[in-house]
Amino acid sequence: MELFDYDVVIPSHGRHPDLLLAAVDSVLAQTCPPARVLVVMDGIAEASRLLARARPQVEVLDVEEPRGAAHARQVGIDHATATWVAFLDDDDLWHPAKQERVAAWVSDHPCCRAVRSGFWTFTAPASGVDDVGTLAVELVGSTVDELVAAAATAVPRNDLGYLDIDGDSLALMLERNRGVIGSSVVRRDLLQSLPAVPAGLRPGDDHALLTLVASRTEWQLMGERLLFYRAHAAQTTRDAASNAMADLVRARLTLWELVGDVAPRPLESYGPVYRREVRQMAWSLVRNGRPSAAIQGFWAAARLLPRWRDRLLVLIPEPVAWRWRHRGRAGGQRSPD
Template sequence: MPVSTQNRHDVVGEEQPLVSVIIPAYNCAAYIREAIDSVLAQDYPALEVIVIDDGSTDGTGAVLASYGKQIRLLSQENRGCAAARNAGIAHAQGRYVAFLDGDDVWRPDKICLQLAAMRRSGHAMSYSRFIVWRPDADGGYPSAERMFGEDGAAHVSDCVLLTGDTYDALLLDCIVWTSTVMVEREVLIEAGGFDESLQLGEDYELWLRLSRRLTMLGIDEPTALYRQHPASLTRSARAINYEYLVLKRALETWGGGASGGSAAIEKRLAGSAFNHGYAHYRHGDARIGAASFLLCLRHGHRRTKSLLLLLACAGRAMLDRG
């Protein structure tokens, strides 16, 4: 999708502030080159590309080394996405920071489009819709060019897109997707960056925190491809339900917002507990599954299914102990 004439005039015909692109990379040798190349192909010239190798044990390091001075490469022991992104923020020199996950891809005019929209609106942070990038039956992915054309139209995310106060909507769904975010670096520094105690949901927690500090600009045009992996559906469930943890912390700190309503929030918490329990019912620890279904029941939703699955998990846990 070529950038519009207006967008190009706004960012090329005026001052071009440096944008720092931060890419955490962990064991993504199969995809990281496509991600980096999509940044280097941007039609906005004032970019620095910071890639953080978060202790990869596959061929990721060799792929990153092949870029030489085209990227700034940071390496650290495996500490997770939050620590990797925070390291990138600490080294960033741009006025703006944009994030890209190591297996995702940007459209060629992403920075130009987003920066122009932020200049026109005056917002310090923006995010956009994205395209869900699914593999075919053989595990291959359609080309990014095809997906950013007409072929991707049917796969554009349909989550709520808001401009302004996003806190209430974020309580009910993580409407901000990290690979589409651009934000002023000083805003990130003042907010304290990502919470490194969270192994998952660290981006969700930061967007909730930032929503209490500023209004956000939602851009309707998709600017990135979100790569889905076939193995993700069968990946081992985590012991901690980080989504539930992040939501509870937000509610305890800032309350339930104005428009979500207690019933909607209870349903959201119940859904998070149910999904965590079901993941453990299928591929994890039956005891954790039982505890999650019990939590779902306490929130008053999915009573019959939760009770049945709670009993199934409890029975399996007893057999495992016996």
């Protein structure tokens, strides 16, 4: 542990002070402490002053004008000096032994340059939140101690097998996000050699960074669940938002602009995955009375779906596509979707 030298980068913008302090405290309580904790405040000076007074051992870096999590995270990466950089979102929490376990893993795997752990999803008592995206909430608690105690007897509800991508990391990261930024630890020299994720990319800023890492090394996975990933009302799905489809397409295209020249598979091979995402969002917009946004999103997706077959299959209503898929499976045949 004494030889494991790491900094922590936490970007923050408008987070409730109690949640931010809880995240910072979970870092400060690590059994293998960090060299530096870098909290990058994205354009909120008052929050910077509050944190600096409350936790003087933390280094607060100010970004004068808000530019998004990708830029704030990059500021932290640029200021890091330790051998490794660990990331945490400003509303998540670490298990107290997380970095001690990472140190042991790195010691046992000397070729490792990027590693992440499993995670538990959790929510605060009486939050009324049952899931975050496709993940079910597994734990209920407000503090790290409560969550550690709950995790000791909890039965996992989410299959995290999708995180195990060692050997095919870049190809699988281009397919969809297969990581959680708050569990990720990467060598600083690798991070500082990467191109910056475009400022303002949202959603998908963390996915882009994890994919850039995958373009240089394989992601290794520690099976233990050492991150507590918070589910709260602010994370409700954006599928019905008028700009959600355009944002999704922009995020996917950004990945290909960043790493397409080294991608092990061509863009068209991802058509079946991408067209389903685009279709689901397009028809969600239609159901919510935004057909013009769906049409605009469809044309924006043309670059993401170079094959005409994939573009045409986007136009099939999701209930019809669902019936095709399940009818094909029942009959042992391949569905047109």
